[in-house]
Amino acid sequence: MIKLITASERHQANVGDWLKSHYLFSFADHYDPSNMEFGPLRVFNDDYISPKAGFPAHPHTEIEIVTIVLSGELTHKDNIGNQATISPGQVQRMTAGTGMTHSESNETDEEVHLLQLWFVPNQRNLAPSYELMQVDFLSTKNKLTPLVTGQKVLEDVVFLNSNSTVYYGSVDQGEEINFRTFKIRKTLLYLLSGSLLVNNVEADIHDQVRLDDQELVTIRGTSSATFILVDVPALEVNY
Template sequence: MLRKVDSKNMGASDHGWLKSKFHFSFADYYDPNNIQFGALRVINDDLIEPKMGFDMHPHRDMEIISYIVDGELTHRDSMGNQRTLSRGHVQYMSAGTGVQHSEFNLGENILRLLQIWILPDQVGYTPQYGDFKFDWDARTNQWLPLVSGKNGDAPIEINQDANLYAVALDEENEIHFAVNEGRQAYLVQIEGTSNINGIELSDSDGLEIIEEDITIKSATSSHILLIEMKKPE
């Protein structure tokens, strides 16, 4: 089963310094029929103006992943971590029993990132932080594993049976992905346009996939993120 999520119909906010599209209910956007997709609770497509960002604030019991699309993200947290990441890099924070952090764009250009929240498989984990500066070419015309569950082999592991992949397809190229029985996936067309099993996707569109293999054919250069996970029973 496939269902397109058109970016034009997503929740949105504009605070001047921060412009966001919400794939699921978040902040002032609330749709009781669009709370989450399995363990996937949040995908926010954020644009942050230079020298602006989120001041120190708390989280708990959530696996939080940031995928940087453009610009630079500078992270600080109550565990003593301070890092700056750029295009194609990934940041992970397991909020667990509680952590505070800030996220700022200290660069000269607009920062675009995907903020992803995944519900953990249990509450009360010890807070953790990690990041990985993936080489961009490692995702060119092939799936690059970014994040996996505890039994996976991606360089970043989270406390949930979920796997994140990225691919950057050249124009008029194609790639396959199997979503097996008992599994589901959520795909974000970050940049470019593509055709997935006959469904056209453009910049910022989403696609729900349940127990169905897909073939992605790029109409233009396409940058895609896919989150594969266990289907709820």
């Protein structure tokens, strides 16, 4: 099955003047029982945070949080001693596990654009942990670059407690990328810029293509495009 979800179908959150956010799934005060998750992927938010603003300290449990900064800088602080400024080309993973409190803020004079993805972990009662890695994915061309994974076949990638992988993709007009998968897995592709044909389905900026029961995902640039591809198990065995 292949499903196209257009940019206009994303939920635009009404949070305040300091945050512009689009939710790809049910989140916070937005509830859609038909769109709760995609395998273990529970949250995918596309956020813009204004200068000198952000999320104050707040708690999480039993969730894997992946943060990808596309422009600007985001400052992370948590209660287990981590403090870092995340820049474009870096990827952060936070394992909330049995309980973790953190804050996220834009301490600069420029807007920050970030993506945040939450995954249900494949183990309960994990100790809280944190990882930040320089990946330099934004300069890649005509390839998929793994950013975070729980699949042990990939190295030098941020670790995730889920049998899932998040890729950054870039393809020039007329070029093609083939992503081989399995019918027991699912693929979500979210367009950041440009336009694509995904298994012959036309997708434009901020559209999503969700696929399952596929063995090959063919991604062709109808213009130069960038995107996030999330590869997840159709059914994650948890706990």
